[in-house]
Amino acid sequence: MAACAAAFSLAAGAAQAELSDDVVKIGVLNDQSGLYTDLAGPGSVEAARMAVEDFGGTVNGKAIEILSADHQNKPDVGSNIVREWIDVEGVDVVVDVPTSSVALAVQQVTSEKDTAFLVNGAATTRLTNEDCAATGVHYTYDTYSLAIGTGKAIVEEGGDSWFFITADYAFGHSLEEDTSNVIKENGGEVLGAVRHPLSSSDFSSYLLQAQGSGAKVIGLANAGSDTTNAIKQANEFGIVQGGQSLAALLMFITDVDSLGLDVAKGLKLTTGFYWDQNDDTRAFADRFSERMNGQRPTMVHAGVYSSVMHYLKAVAETNDDGGKAAVDQMKKMPVNDFFAQDAEIRADGRMVHDMYLVEVKDPSESSGKWDYYNVLRTIPGDAAYQPLSESRCPLVN
Structure with a gap:
C-alpha cells in the first residue's frame, strides 16, 4: 500500500509539472556593441534562433520565444535586465553572458528566481566553485x-x-x-x-x-x-x-x-570548437554563415546553439521550465551533437567536454x-x- 501511495505521489507530481505562462522564453544577454560583439553578440542570438527552429519551434505544443539585450559589460545593467526579464517578461532561461563580472551578477539573480542560466561567453571558474548555483550550467569553456x-x-x-x-x-x-x-x-x-x-x-x-x-x-x-x-x-x-x-x-x-x-x-x-573539424561542424558553420554574412561561428556561438537545444530537450522531457527542474534534467542527459560527444554536466554545473x-x-x-x-x-x-x-x-x- 505504501509503495502504491508513493507511486501515485510521483505520478501526481509529474502530472502537475507545467510550462509557466504556456510559453518558454529564452533571454540571450551579451555584449552587442562593445569589445565582445563579434565573439558573441548578434551571432549568439542567431545561434539560439537556429536551435529553436531546429527543435521545431514549440515545446510540448507550447511556443518558444527569444528576447535579447545588450548588457554593455556592466554587472548592474546585466542584473537589472535579467530581473526585469524574469519578473515582467516571464523569461525562463538566460543564455550566453560574456564578461565574467556580469555573469556572476546574473547568476545571483537567476539562482534567487529559480531561472536556468546557461553560461557560454563568460570564463571565470567561480561560476562552478564558490559562486555555483543549482540553476546554473557553465557550458562552453572556462579559465x-x-x-x-x-x-x-x-x-x-x-x-x-x-x-x-x-x-x-x-x-x-x-x-x-x-x-x-x-x-x-x-x-x-x-x-x-x-x-x-x-x-x-x-x-x-x-x-x-x-x-x-x-x-x-x-x-x-x-x-x-x-x-x-x-x-x-x-x-x-x-x-x-x-x-x-x-x-x-x-x-x-x-x-x-x-x-x-x-x-x-x-x-x-x-x-572548445572549430568549424572545420568534421562534416557536422562544417554543416552547422555553413548554415550559420549564411545567416551571418559569411562569418564563421566562434565556440561561443556553437555553445549557445548546443546549450539551448539541450535545455529544450530537458524541458520537453519534464514538461517543467523551472530553473532547477530543467537543469537537474540536463544533468541526467549526455550531450551528443556537433559541439560535443558523450559530454556531461556535473553536480557543480560544469559541462565537461573535449x-x-x-x-x-x-x-x-x-x-x-x-x-x-x-x-x-x-x-x-x-x-x-x-x-x-x-x-x-x-x-x-
Missing part, C-alpha cells in the same frame, strides 16, 4: 581549460618564464591565477603582471613593462578587442622579433580574422578566409576541467 591547454603547452615547449598583461576584472584575474598555477606546476615561473581596464586602446605602457621583465612569454589574460589591440601593438613594437613570444590565453576565430594571418600566424590557443589546442596557420598554409587553424591535439574533458574533487561548490559533497 581552467584555457590554462591547461595553452599555458601548459607553451611551458612544455620551453616558455618557462612569464609576465601577464591582464584585464582588471573577474575573468582576467581568474585566467591569470589558473595559468600561473599551471606554469608553476610544470616547473615555470611568473615574473610579474600588470592589469589594464576593460576595453583599452593603448597597451604601450603595459607592453613596455612586459618587455622590461625579460620574461620569455607575455601572457595576454584578456579577450576580444583587448587581445587584438595588444597583439597589434606588440607587433608594432617588434616584441616577438626581439625574442619574446605572445600567449593569447583566450582568443576566438573572429579575433584571428580581425588580425589577419600575417600578424596572428604561429599563435597557439585553446578552443577542448582543442590549435595553432594559427601561416598564410601559405591557408586555403582562404576562415581556414585559420591547425588542430595540434585534443584535450579530453576529464583533463581539461578542474577535477570535481577540488571543487569549492557547495552543491558538491
Whole structure:
C-alpha cells in the first residue's frame, strides 16, 4: 500500500509539472556593441534562433520565444535586465553572458528566481566553485581549460618564464591565477603582471613593462578587442622579433580574422570548437554563415546553439521550465551533437567536454578566409576541467 501511495505521489507530481505562462522564453544577454560583439553578440542570438527552429519551434505544443539585450559589460545593467526579464517578461532561461563580472551578477539573480542560466561567453571558474548555483550550467569553456591547454603547452615547449598583461576584472584575474598555477606546476615561473581596464586602446605602457621583465612569454589574460589591440601593438613594437613570444590565453576565430594571418600566424590557443573539424561542424558553420554574412561561428556561438537545444530537450522531457527542474534534467542527459560527444554536466554545473589546442596557420598554409587553424591535439574533458574533487561548490559533497 505504501509503495502504491508513493507511486501515485510521483505520478501526481509529474502530472502537475507545467510550462509557466504556456510559453518558454529564452533571454540571450551579451555584449552587442562593445569589445565582445563579434565573439558573441548578434551571432549568439542567431545561434539560439537556429536551435529553436531546429527543435521545431514549440515545446510540448507550447511556443518558444527569444528576447535579447545588450548588457554593455556592466554587472548592474546585466542584473537589472535579467530581473526585469524574469519578473515582467516571464523569461525562463538566460543564455550566453560574456564578461565574467556580469555573469556572476546574473547568476545571483537567476539562482534567487529559480531561472536556468546557461553560461557560454563568460570564463571565470567561480561560476562552478564558490559562486555555483543549482540553476546554473557553465557550458562552453572556462579559465581552467584555457590554462591547461595553452599555458601548459607553451611551458612544455620551453616558455618557462612569464609576465601577464591582464584585464582588471573577474575573468582576467581568474585566467591569470589558473595559468600561473599551471606554469608553476610544470616547473615555470611568473615574473610579474600588470592589469589594464576593460576595453583599452593603448597597451604601450603595459607592453613596455612586459618587455622590461625579460620574461620569455607575455601572457595576454584578456579577450576580444583587448587581445587584438595588444597583439597589434606588440607587433608594432617588434616584441616577438626581439625574442619574446605572445600567449593569447583566450582568443576566438573572429579575433584571428580581425588580425589577419600575417600578424596572428604561429599563435597557439585553446578552443572548445572549430568549424572545420568534421562534416557536422562544417554543416552547422555553413548554415550559420549564411545567416551571418559569411562569418564563421566562434565556440561561443556553437555553445549557445548546443546549450539551448539541450535545455529544450530537458524541458520537453519534464514538461517543467523551472530553473532547477530543467537543469537537474540536463544533468541526467549526455550531450551528443556537433559541439560535443558523450559530454556531461556535473553536480557543480560544469559541462565537461573535449577542448582543442590549435595553432594559427601561416598564410601559405591557408586555403582562404576562415581556414585559420591547425588542430595540434585534443584535450579530453576529464583533463581539461578542474577535477570535481577540488571543487569549492557547495552543491558538491
